[in-house]
Amino acid sequence: MELTTEEKEMLEGKHGAAVKKSMEILTALGDIFGAKRLIPVTSVQIAGVSYHNLGDAGLEYLAELAKDGKTRVYTTLNPAGMDLENWQELGIDPEFAKKQKLVIDAFGKMDVITTCTCTPYLVGNKPKQGDHISWSESSAVCYANSVLGAKTNREGGPSALASALTGKTAEFGFHLDENRQAQVIVEVPESPKNVMEFGALGYAIGKKIGKRIPLIRGVDKADLEQLKSFCASIATYGGTALFHMDGITPNKTTVPEEKVEITKEEVENAIKEMNDADEIDFVSIGCPHATIEEVEKIAGMLEGKKVQKEFWVCLARPIKEMAEKKGFAKTITDSGAKFACDTCLAVAPLKGRFKGIATNSAKGVYYGRGKNAFKTKFCTIEECVKEAVGE
Amino acid sequence: MELKGRKIFTGTAKGEAIVSSEGISFYGGVDPENGNVVEKGHPLEGKSVSGKILVFPQGKGSTVGSYTLYQMKKNGVAPKAIINKECETIVAVGAIISEIPCVDSIDIEKIKDGDEIEVDAENGIVKIPG
Numbered sequence: 001m002e003l004t005t006e007e008k009e010m011l012e013g014k015h016g017a018a019v020k021k022s023m024e025i026l027t028a029l030g031d032i033f034g035a036k037r038l039i040p041v042t043s044v045q046i047a048g049v050s051y052h053n054l055g056d057a058g059l060e061y062l063a064e065l066a067k068d069g070k071t072r073v074y075t076t077l078n079p080a081g082m083d084l085e086n087w088q089e090l091g092i093d094p095e096f097a098k099k100q101k102l103v104i105d106a107f108g109k110m111d112v113i114t115t116c117t118c119t120p121y122l123v124g125n126k127p128k129q130g131d132h133i134s135w136s137e138s139s140a141v142c143y144a145n146s147v148l149g150a151k152t153n154r155e156g157g158p159s160a161l162a163s164a165l166t167g168k169t170a171e172f173g174f175h176l177d178e179n180r181q182a183q184v185i186v187e188v189p190e191s192p193k194n195v196m197e198f199g200a201l202g203y204a205i206g207k208k209i210g211k212r213i214p215l216i217r218g219v220d221k222a223d224l225e226q227l228k229s230f231c232a233s234i235a236t237y238g239g240t241a242l243f244h245m246d247g248i249t250p251n252k253t254t255v256p257e258e259k260v261e262i263t264k265e266e267v268e269n270a271i272k273e274m275n276d277a278d279e280i281d282f283v284s285i286g287c288p289h290a291t292i293e294e295v296e297k298i299a300g301m302l303e304g305k306k307v308q309k310e311f312w313v314c315l316a317r318p319i320k321e322m323a324e325k326k327g328f329a330k331t332i333t334d335s336g337a338k339f340a341c342d343t344c345l346a347v348a349p350l351k352g353r354f355k356g357i358a359t360n361s362a363k364g365v366y367y368g369r370g371k372n373a374f375k376t377k378f379c380t381i382e383e384c385v386k387e388a389v390g391e
Numbered sequence: 392m393e394l395k396g397r398k399i400f401t402g403t404a405k406g407e408a409i410v411s412s413e414g415i416s417f418y419g420g421v422d423p424e425n426g427n428v429v430e431k432g433h434p435l436e437g438k439s440v441s442g443k444i445l446v447f448p449q450g451k452g453s454t455v456g457s458y459t460l461y462q463m464k465k466n467g468v469a470p471k472a473i474i475n476k477e478c479e480t481i482v483a484v485g486a487i488i489s490e491i492p493c494v495d496s497i498d499i500e501k502i503k504d505g506d507e508i509e510v511d512a513e514n515g516i517v518k519i520p521g
Contacts, residue, residue, distance in 0.1 A: 021488065024487050025483075025488070028484075032399070053418075053455045057423065057458050057459070057465050057466075058458040060465060157457070
């Protein structure tokens with residue numbers, strides 16, 4: 001790979017140990033994937049924040065880099081293992097909380113904006129079309145590439161942090177237009193109508209075509225919440241980091257020859273497959289993190305009611321602050337439901353605490369089952385709220 | 392005999408090869424406390440990679456696996472060196488942050504389990520018996 005004089009100096013250690021380590025990572029990845037050069041990035045989102053996933057080793061690595069590392073571009077974090085302020089109410093072990101705070105402190109010391117969310121695009125970390133960025137979380141990567149038209153590979157925690165500390169990434173994969181063209185046309189049987197149906201469609205397409213880039217036809221319209229849900233689902237079940245949706249997404253693409261059809265039955269089967277719970281004792285909305293519109297909707301349905309089950313609304317802290325200003329937050333907490341800022345069911349240590357979860361998120365089903373060993377009910381947001389209040 | 396590949400992370404090592412025909416997921420697949428492979432049905436299940444030169448086609452699974460390698464190194468149970476057929480992000484980043492000598496683009500079928508081998512990662516060279 002060709003490096004500029006400054007980049008060579010960074011690699012030699014003239015800009016400090018954290019920059020040197022970061023450049024070693026970026027240049028090694030560049031060599032492995034055949035990049036010709038490094039390119040500047042305008043935004044970074046780092047995964048590997050939950051202490052549950054990092055462990056002491058991850059924490060130690062971050063503390064080491066924090067000795068002299070500082071971010072060179074705006075950088076936010078993926079969800080942590082707990083609400084950083086309200087962790088006690090959510091039943092988090094104090095020992096875990098202590099370690100989780102050390103993780104956040106290490107990132108803070110490196111000048112990372114320690115807002116923890118899988119929806120950075122809702123809280124100001126929102127790249128423009130064509131921007132090169134380094135993001136990690138799979139639904140956010142898919143949203144950035146497909147819906148925003150920015151360009152990112154799916155980074156691991158250390159490589160995204162390396163981009164943050166150098167302002168660079170290696171130019172390969174989705175940074176190059178030739179790797180962003182559709183590989184298969186996917187015909188959809190009917191346009192999905194809500195967040196849950198978009199999740200089910202993402203599941204069906206992901207399972208069918210895997211990592212290939214689809215050009216999806218047959219979706220008439222999609223709002224932000226629906227696209228967010230679709231990105232999470234297709235990335236979880238297919239590993240997809242980029243899709244094109246006719247008339248919806250902004251990227252240009254060549255049209256591939258191969259075509260597959262998704263049948264109504266496949267979408268129905270996806271919904272059936274994601275439902276195996278008899279007993280629900282936990283309800284969670286906000287995977288990916290809820291928008292202010294979703295919070296408003298939940299507040300509207302919970303007005304004057306009491307929840308009978310543990311109910312979490314997962315979201316980025318700035319969105320909760322907006323909900324407080326609008327009065328939605330009070331309505332929700334008055335019902336007994338809880339906000340889980342900075343975290344979600346995919347990264348919080350929840351195993352053994354609940355038997356069955358109801359969620360409108362297809363991705364939530366995956367993590368509810370795999371990591372937490374819950375049974376799952378996959379349903380609309382309205383049905384989730386009914387489940388919580390015992391109607 | 393010398394096999395020629397490509398440096399991922401520099402360093403030298405000499406020791407016993409432990410060879411897997413299948414990919415390895417470090418996160419969830421290897422116990423960072425003792426270096427034992429714990430993935431069900433894996434060819435190396437129950438064996439320890441600690442202190443050996445670990446030879447396998449490529450990494451797989453969660454990107455958190457890079458931190459697992461780092462944890463193994465800190466616990467003193469990391470492999471002495473890593474040899475891949477085709478290195479990918481998880482193992483490459485894991486080797487770099489843990490400072491474990493690592494080479495790839497090696498014809499790993501030529502290496503037998505239990506062979507005494509030498510790795511010169513800077514020059515991408517692996518010396519095998521014969």
